[in-house]
Amino acid sequence: MEPRPPAWPLLCLLLLCPPSCPGVGAQKYRDFKLQQSQGPVVMTTGETLTLNCTVSGSGPIGAVRWLKGWGSGNRNFYEEKGSSSSRVTRADNESNTDFTIRIRDVHLEDASTYYCVKFHKVNNSEEVFKRGEGTKVLVHARPSEPVMSGPSRRAVPGQSVPFTCSAAGFFPRDIQVKWLKNSVSVRAEPPNITPELSSSSYNMSSTIQVVLREDDVRSELTCEVQHITLGSPLRRTYALRQALRVPPSVSVVAAPPGAVEVNKTVNFTCHVRGFYPGPVTVTWLENGTETNMENTTELTETSQGLFELKSTVTVQAGEEKNGSRFTCRVVHEDQEPISSTGTLRIAAPAQWGPSDSYTGDNKNLLIYVAVGVVCTVLALLVIAILYLIRTKQNKGKSSPSARLHEPEKSSGTTTTQESDPNNLTYADLNFAKEKKSIRRIIELSQQSEYACIQGSSGSSSSSSSQPPASSDNLTYADLDMVHLSKAPRRPPPRPEESSSEYASVQIQRQ
Numbered sequence: 001m002e003p004r005p006p007a008w009p010l011l012c013l014l015l016l017c018p019p020s021c022p023g024v025g026a027q028k029y030r031d032f033k034l035q036q037s038q039g040p041v042v043m044t045t046g047e048t049l050t051l052n053c054t055v056s057g058s059g060p061i062g063a064v065r066w067l068k069g070w071g072s073g074n075r076n077f078y079e080e081k082g083s084s085s086s087r088v089t090r091a092d093n094e095s096n097t098d099f100t101i102r103i104r105d106v107h108l109e110d111a112s113t114y115y116c117v118k119f120h121k122v123n124n125s126e127e128v129f130k131r132g133e134g135t136k137v138l139v140h141a142r143p144s145e146p147v148m149s150g151p152s153r154r155a156v157p158g159q160s161v162p163f164t165c166s167a168a169g170f171f172p173r174d175i176q177v178k179w180l181k182n183s184v185s186v187r188a189e190p191p192n193i194t195p196e197l198s199s200s201s202y203n204m205s206s207t208i209q210v211v212l213r214e215d216d217v218r219s220e221l222t223c224e225v226q227h228i229t230l231g232s233p234l235r236r237t238y239a240l241r242q243a244l245r246v247p248p249s250v251s252v253v254a255a256p257p258g259a260v261e262v263n264k265t266v267n268f269t270c271h272v273r274g275f276y277p278g279p280v281t282v283t284w285l286e287n288g289t290e291t292n293m294e295n296t297t298e299l300t301e302t303s304q305g306l307f308e309l310k311s312t313v314t315v316q317a318g319e320e321k322n323g324s325r326f327t328c329r330v331v332h333e334d335q336e337p338i339s340s341t342g343t344l345r346i347a348a349p350a351q352w353g354p355s356d357s358y359t360g361d362n363k364n365l366l367i368y369v370a371v372g373v374v375c376t377v378l379a380l381l382v383i384a385i386l387y388l389i390r391t392k393q394n395k396g397k398s399s400p401s402a403r404l405h406e407p408e409k410s411s412g413t414t415t416t417q418e419s420d421p422n423n424l425t426y427a428d429l430n431f432a433k434e435k436k437s438i439r440r441i442i443e444l445s446q447q448s449e450y451a452c453i454q455g456s457s458g459s460s461s462s463s464s465s466q467p468p469a470s471s472d473n474l475t476y477a478d479l480d481m482v483h484l485s486k487a488p489r490r491p492p493p494r495p496e497e498s499s500s501e502y503a504s505v506q507i508q509r510q
């Protein structure tokens with residue numbers, strides 16, 4: 001009865017102390033058993049924890065309670081009447097033997113060693129009658145969904161920009177972070193891990209520097225977080241185009257190019273090429289002054305994901321606009337404007353002439369060439385004809401010449417006088433070359449050449465046959481003088497008829 005804690009067991013034994021004495025109780029409630037044999041439990045936040053505890057046999061009057069931890073910090077974790085937390089429930093409220101409890105939605109703070117304890121009343125105060133082995137509970141926490149952040153402003157290709165991946169509230173501390181650019185691993189420093197102060201979890205953040213490229217419009221940066229609590233890694237993907245600005249190239253092209261005639265129309269087209277993102281502001285200026293010219297604008301996306309824009313203004317080439325400058329000013333992403341200028345050039349009227357006569361020159365040149373060709377052809381023709389004529393003439397010369405040879409003795413006038421009482425003179429037809437060739441020539445030329453000599457009194461074959469002259473006159477024919485008359489076909493010439501090699505000349509005498 002007297003509170004003498006240190007000597008309690010001994011006193012109890014000696015003084016037959018009341019049932020509240022553990023030692024005595026243990027003896028008295030020999031068959032009372034408290035079962036808490038659950039080993040360490042690893043939970044992940046959010047799960048439901050079951051803590052088993054059963055009692056058997058008869059025990060002293062007193063409650064069975066769950067204590068969290070042991071020592072000075074012990075505190076009643078579960079009470080039959082109104083649990084300490086709405087998350088904690090008994091598995092079987094009615095049971096006097098099963099004191100299993102469930103803890104819903106486990107928090108990191110729930111990590112501890114839990115004891116199932118049987119109390120008994122001693123002098124109106126509760127004393128521990130029996131304590132279980134204790135169940136150690138570890139609580140892991142999954143990292144939060146990773147968050148990725150890029151640069152606050154877009155960067156141009158070539159610039160190195162930081163990207164950060166972070167995840168929070170995980171336990172234990174170990175965590176792996178992998179970076180991938182288009183599924184290709186990128187080397188990165190180990191993550192920076194910091195403990196949370198309010199809970200026993202950790203935060204991590206990992207940063208890498210990426211040099212942007214023009215073709216990164218379609219690229220993706222992925223951060224992959226692996227932790228013991230995760231079956232498969234958590235991924236976060238960042239489209240690099242969000243961080244990319246590809247400035248355009250700007251050029252103005254006039255169509256038609258060069259100087260134009262007055263009052264013709266000229267199209268100035270502004271080519272804005274290879275930029276990202278799409279929105280651009282295009283302004284046209286005429287001689288440095290903003291205008292609101294009618295224009296056609298066309299935005300297209302290239303296969304690389306970059307944009308192209310064409311803006312065209314049409315200008316009437318009035319004479320007063322000679323030398324006017326048309327400027328295309330492009331503002332992309334609030335950057336400094338990029339400009340390109342085209343100048344309207346009107347050809348001076350005098351200049352059209354040359355430009356016309358240029359084509360005229362061409363025509364003239366053509367004509368000259370044509371005339372030249374024609375002249376050459378004509379000249380060649382003439383030459384050819386002359387040549388033909390000449391060859392013909394030559395042929396004539398080489399054509400069989402019939403020479404009338406008087407017999408040698410009878411050469412001269414006397415001969416003629418004396419010879420041939422029969423009045424027959426034989427002419428020895430001496431063909432210059434072989435008759436065959438002659439004939440061939442004759443045949444080839446299809447012109448029969450023959451000498452028809454009809455010597456009338458003393459005259460040669462010349463047609464001017466005179467009336468019979470003096471009878472004494474000897475007539476001789478010098479066949480040299482005989483013209484081989486070319487004539488259309490006549491009655492078949494005798495010389496050809498046979499292959500006679502002699503021409504007979506009959507000279508009539510009177």
Ligand SMILES: *[C@@H]1O[C@H](CO)[C@@H](O)[C@H](O)[C@H]1NC(C)=O
Binds near residue numbers: 051052
């Ligand atoms: C804990 O108790 C529940 C029911 O009370 C039972 O289903 C489970 O198997 C027990 N677990 C252990 C480890 O004893």
Ligand SMILES: *[C@@H]1O[C@H](CO)[C@@H](O)[C@H](O)[C@H]1NC(C)=O
Binds near residue numbers: 169196202203
């Ligand atoms: C950890 O991350 C959480 C959520 O992002 C944040 O609220 C907290 O301030 C971070 N703590 C530390 C120590 O960085």
Ligand SMILES: *[C@@H]1O[C@H](CO)[C@@H](O)[C@H](O)[C@H]1NC(C)=O
Binds near residue numbers: 262263
């Ligand atoms: C160009 O047009 C203006 C007005 O339309 C006219 O006065 C001028 O004669 C034209 N000039 C030529 C070369 O056609």
Ligand SMILES: *[C@@H]1O[C@H](CO)[C@@H](O)[C@H](O)[C@H]1NC(C)=O
Binds near residue numbers: 293296311
């Ligand atoms: C193009 O023409 C439209 C009207 O057709 C005008 O509102 C716009 O300002 C013009 N753009 C440029 C760049 O001049």
Ligand SMILES: *[C@@H]1O[C@H](CO)[C@@H](O)[C@H](O)[C@H]1NC(C)=O
Binds near residue numbers: 322
């Ligand atoms: C336009 O200007 C150019 C150069 O300034 C000049 O050569 C040309 O003659 C001018 N044209 C007209 C039609 O005045």
